[in-house]
Amino acid sequence: MMRTPIASNDESGLKKGPWSPEEDKILVDFIEKHGHGSWRALPRLAGLNRCGKSCRLRWTNYLRPDIKRGKFSDEEEQLIINLHSALGNKWAAIASHLPGRTDNEIKNLWNTHLKKKLMQMGLDPVTHRPRTDNLNLLSNLQQILAAAKIVSSLTNPSALSWLQSDATLQLLQNMYARPTASNSDPLINPFRTLNSLPDSYSLLNDLLGFNLHSNLQNLYDGNSLSQIQPNFQNFEAPQQPTQHLNGGRNTSFRESQKQFGSTNNIADPSLSSSLPNLVSASPERSPFKEAENIMVNSKDCSTSFELTWGDFMDEETTETYWKGFIDRPTF
C-alpha cells in the first residue's frame, strides 16, 4: 500500500518522507542516463531536493528495474526461513540468494509474517529451535497443542484424533481458567488442587502418556527433515474453538488469526515444509533465564496467573467438559 505523500523538510531544507511520482521520474531518468556515480552528488546534479542517502535507498529498494515486486512465493518464504536459520538477521546476505528481492523487503516479510509463523509452530524465531520456556508457552495453548500433534503423529497416532477434537482445546482452556466457585471444586476440576501455576508440558504429558518435551527435542535433534516431513501430510486443520487464548486477553477469532497467522498453522503441509535446519541456540536468549526472570519479577504466582489468564474465559467450567476429559481414551 502506498503512503500518501506528505511534504516534509529537515533543517537543511532537504525533503524527507515519501517520494512523489515526479521525483521518482527525475531519479530514474537521471540514473538511466548517467548512472548513479556519487550518491552524494546525484541529487544536486539531477535537480532533486533530497539527500544522497534518500536517493540511494529509493533506487535500491524501489526503483531499480530488476526489482521483483509482488507476493513472495512459498518457495521464496521457505528459502528465507532456511537462510535465516543459518545466517541470522543478515538481510543483505539473505537477499543475495533471492534475485530481485531487496533486504528491506525480506526484513519486512520476516518481521510481519515469518517470525509469527515460526512462533506458531512452536519454534523460537531467533534460534529456530523448539521453544522450551514453559511460562511463555502458557500464553499459547494452541501452540502447545500443535507441538503435541507433531509428536503424537510420530509416536502415538491414536492420540492425535483426541488432540484434534474441538473439545480438547476447550478442556485445556478451562484448566487454566481463573478459579471460580464451580471449577475450584476438585471433583469438577482436579487441576485446581495443584495450587500452583500449571506447567503446560507436564499437563500434556499427563494427558498423552508420554513426555512431550523430550519427544519434541528428539524430533528436531535426531531426525532429518526428510524423515519428519511426511508425517505432516496427514494433519487436518484443527477445529476452531469458540474462543482463543491470546496472552490472557479475550479476543475474537480474527484477532487470533492476526496474531498467530493462518488458522491452518501446523496442519498446513506447506508450512510444515518450512521447518528450518538446526542452528545453535542464541546465547543472548535463554528461555530458562527468561523464565527465571519472570518468576523473580512476579512475587506472587497466583496474582500473575490471574492477570495473565483471568480475562479470557466467558464461561464457567462445567462438568460436561470434565466428563469429556475423564472419559478420554487411553493411548
Added chain:
DNA sequence: AATGCCCACAACCGCAGATTG
C-alpha cells in the same frame, strides 16, 4: 457512521566498515 486497533511496508536513523586523498 464514527472510532479505535492492528497490520504492512516505505522510509528514516544511526552505526560500522570500506574507500579515498
Added chain:
DNA sequence: TCAATCTGCGGTTGTGGGCAT
C-alpha cells in the same frame, strides 16, 4: 597512517488502509 567521506546494513518509526466494534 590517519582523518574525512562514502556506502551498506540492520533496527526502528510513521502513516494509511482494513477491519471489528
